[in-house]
Amino acid sequence: MLKSAVLDMNPALLKSSTFANEPKWLTDIRRRAWEKIESLEMPVFAKINYHSWPLLKLAADPSINVSVPKEVTEEAKNYHLATIGQIVAKLDLSDKLKKKGVILCDMQTAIQEHPDLVKQYLFTKSIHFDENRLVAVDAALINGGAFLYVPHDVEISDPINLLQFQDSRQATNFINHTVIVAGENSRFKVLQRSATVGEVANPAHIMVEIIAENGSYVKFSALDSLATQTHAYINRRGYLEKDARIDWTIGLFNDGNTIADFDSDLVGIGSHTEMQTVAISTDRQTQGIDTQVTNYAAHSEGNILQRGILLGASSLVFNGIGKIIKGAHGSKAQQENRVLMLSPKARGDANPILLIDENDVIAGHAASVGRINQDQLYYLMSRGLTKEVAQRLVARGFLGVVLSDIPMVEVRDQMVAMIERKLVNGQGTE
């Protein structure tokens, strides 16, 4: 195993992550995970070699900066919960929602104030702490994140917005773990926005567990824009019970190297997920994105749509994994993975992987790695647009199909601006 894939097993690391007044069950999870780290393998991302990335180069003696920079306070305006590292910059949940039993807070507070609820969901259903080495590291060292609990039958029309900054003003560890629980027949939208403050090179570990109980509906969107010097591991997982549905829309616009694992486990009969991811890679960046749907239950349905654009000498690999377990009869799994290459030096890949162990199913895939359509480019240019502007329009159109699924107009605008900025910068480097 390469050195970079090995964690320095310094007990100070474990100690530095522990929350104040932490309950014993959590300390136990940490200890059990810690003990397993060395015997577990790093997760495999087909066609991506990330083993030299400093994902496990964690600070044994991390420092915490309690001041909240102005950019965070300003950005926080539109959010219900805003954190920078382990510090809460804002928490604002309406009394109306509180009365309905909705809980929203940072992970540390959740563990102190709602230990029994958190215990019921953290690493119990969707993500298991010993799945692989990175997950075990995160389970042992979890030091922040959010907890959102929506009780049964509660419907929330406006999205719940979470803003989570990685604090790279100093060497510190960002092991951010968010748990979202949708009680039976609840319905709501969540938006998770992640970004970096500061210039220090720290890895980022972001995990999200969504537990969607019977008949619930969660519309989850995310926009990630971590810094160039941040190596990121992102793991978002849905656990869907009977007739539950999760719609995911994820914009992966990090400037640094990223591996991302987005999974939905269709455990309940009739459960359904739509997983959409768009990404841009620029410069020398490498990003590997696995999106997986596993149909465990009969009549479950999972569809994957992944779209990416490459500029400069970057790499971007989409693996779409559709797995149908024996017994999941009448289930459906479709996927579409497309990458568009705007530079001859880029390396893009779109791999559908179907693992089907049941006959009575409908499954299919489409994949393409292509360059920009010349007829479209000619048409736009024939109306006076320069080649660069026309290219950007086609590229934005290619990713833009998911934009309308982002519930917050400010974030949608941010996403458009990010696409534009990356395309302009990327075109400049050619």
Next chain:
Amino acid sequence: MATLQVTDLHVSVADEEAKTTKEILKGVNLTMNTGETHAIMGPNGTGKSTLSETIMGNPKYLVTQGDVTLDGVSLLGKTVDERARAGLFLAMQYPAEIKGITNSEFMRAAVNATRPEDDPISVRAFLKELDKNLSILNMSDDMAERYLNEGFSGGEKKRNEILQLMTIKPKFAILDEIDSGLDIDALQVVSKGVDEMKSPDFGVLMITHYQRLLNYIHPDQVHVMMGGRIVKTGDDSLAQELEKTGYAGLRDEFGLDVDLVDEDVPAGNGGR
């Protein structure tokens, strides 16, 4: 007044499979001024779309001889977007469909392409103009918010080409079979749009197979194209004559050595 001039234009296309080139235009001459309306008629496969695409600057077409000039300046070294910004517009026979870009944002980008970078059109002014044009063309507001030509019917695509024409306001417009696939009502609406553009600073070249379009938009000159050349130029009445005699009559009159696709169509059906 501006002048668009085509002189002794020879154009070939490359057949990628056979690795050969084929000459399609064999010496076209045509002069148009702003304020004028011209029509080109001619049998299928004779090179009408080739002429319009070549004037516009489609890189698929290779000019082997002759010139295309705008006010005396050659356009041949210019790219398609440069020609568009110089004032040319081509309403295409088969417009591309582009998902993810709305019609309205595309048109705004096109309007801004001819303006200084620090002086884009205001959103309000743009929308006002857009609304006006939509209503002239009997198009609903949501057509502007739909993705560019995506899922548009044949007729809707044609209307959308005219909407772009009215919004971009070029000096010269070439309309390649804007009337094909339109029902009578749509034809009237589209003609109204073109009529609205009429001015001493605007010239239009219509390519059509049907005399009926010329009932709505009266041409000053009608050109007949056969075998890659303009073989006859006249006024309105030439179109009516063609409608009666068909292209074969004209070919025989001039003793042209041209194969017509539908040789056995009786005279009187006029190239239909």
